[in-house]
Amino acid sequence: MTDNDRTEISDLGEFGLIEHLTANFELKQAFSLKGIGDDAAVVDHQGRLTVVTTDLLLEHVHFDLMYMPMKHLGYKSVVVNLSDLYAMNAEPKQITVSVALSNRFSVEAMEELYDGIHIACERYGVDLIGGDTSSSVKGLVISVTALGEANEDELVYRDGAKPGDILCVSGDLGAAYMGLQLLEREKRIYIENPQIQPDLEGHPYIVGRQLKPEARRDVIELLREKGLKPTSMIDLSDGLSSDLQHICRQSGTGALVYESKLPIHEETYNMALEFHMDPTTAMLNGGEDYELLFTLPADESYKVLEMEGITIIGKITDASEGIRLETKNGNEQEMPAQGWNHLG
């Protein structure tokens, strides 16, 4: 097999590669004083607070290149970090990206990855200011750190929920998880019989939610417009039941979630049925939705009802009541808590 479009990483060398890949990244933030190319990057925060988050993504653990295009992977690697900053009510400003790769990857593959990173940077207005590339024995490893800014009074932590607060979520739930189930199924079919082409038609929403999630900047902006500041907030990366636990544990509260209020997309619902799975299980335990889960004082409910794409799904209760689910038939039960545990 000839592959005329393949350039070996070794043709460029380590320094050449990172220069090549980041050549079209311009520093746009006025306060990104120094980007890639020195021992460290320099950021001026002009007295505002710096908010920092980091994620380490490994091939075969956090992503599968059999169905995840490199460009999407680059985009998603950035977005999942920005999502964490929005969940603090902070504004993302800069990222660093380090990549380790084996010689299985060509320069063109890395270009795709950095294209995706670039598109995410453009879309969310953040600068790539640091990072490097090195080799791996096997597989691809991506480490992204994101820096954001906020004034102290703007920050929203996980520990501020109060009994009586309403519990709200943006968007819909379980779609990324059902997208993953579909992709995994088609992968298995393809491995068993490469003649059969993957059938992803008719499921653009759930596949897109898995491969190209967005961080909910729009929700943060909408809350600000409405003059609303959540008492607590978290982004849904591990799944509603697991992430709600973080809020309750850190706030010292319980919570009651109404099954009938949980927002679901039609495609998610149908795919769950196709997999003989309770759609509620997908909504409660499916990870990677990157929606925002937040609490607000109950007397702000009327403002939330006016906000498109935000659903009130429950309320915060006393810690003694635990985290409970009111099912569609009116029973209350302990919230089934089986998160998206990467160490499971």
Place this chain on the structure above:
Amino acid sequence: MTDNDRTEISDLGEFGLIEHLTANFELKQAFSLKGIGDDAAVVDHQGRLTVVTTDLLLEHVHFDLMYMPMKHLGYKSVVVNLSDLYAMNAEPKQITVSVALSNRFSVEAMEELYDGIHIACERYGVDLIGGDTSSSVKGLVISVTALGEANEDELVYRDGAKPGDILCVSGDLGAAYMGLQLLEREKRIYIENPQIQPDLEGHPYIVGRQLKPEARRDVIELLREKGLKPTSMIDLSDGLSSDLQHICRQSGTGALVYESKLPIHEETYNMALEFHMDPTTAMLNGGEDYELLFTLPADESYKVLEMEGITIIGKITDASEGIRLETKNGNEQEMPAQGWNHLG
């Protein structure tokens, strides 16, 4: 074989593990407002600049657990990042650490790693403010991001060297590289014949330089005491010839290095001879010394001569002269440039 001291990671779970490992890390920096346990960490820089650097370390690429104890690995993972901040003349303040590990590793092994991280944090006065753990298919991956602070007029970049400047280096060169050669040799012997115990006696310096390097905070402090601000600076991670290239390329200069001035430790010298290697090759191309290479105006030379542990090894020249080495016998030749290229 029974192993009573082994606790499986799965006994704690992902959230349990990171909580367990970081329980004894207190935030000491007054401006580390929020550490581990939320979507992101929060840092108040009070109007000073934020300096950011990140490193991704992979087992079998950047370290070998056959001779690198976990505690040392934790320590070194932090130190190599702090070294980058000192090379900017910035003060390290906070770090984030993400770890991915396979089920080969026990909780006790992770405790050792975090012990080393903790010791480094204590020694250098930095706070661990974020990060996480996840699983890997195979091997250990460590990603460290370090945040530092500086006033704008304190920062030293790589691009400020001027023809005529003197070229200075702290400590001695090539020791970490010769330590690595020794460790690799003893590993090979051990693999071939496990009866033979590794013979590291008599080489504490070079082994220590490889397994437990320090970041040269003391040099930064000494320069400050003397009222000296380098015109350019870099830390020696890839090797003198490679790192000097960065300074020259970014400053638009050449350089002349005097072979006879290069500082070497007796153990390094003897081990190079034992390996039938020119000691100069170890000094020029050996990586991981984490010494500081910096330039100063020539009229500051007299102050440098008073500074213990700092050696003037050459001078900055016009770009047209390239990067050259004046050998011990008085010849000038192009600097042999074969860095510590992880993608080689």
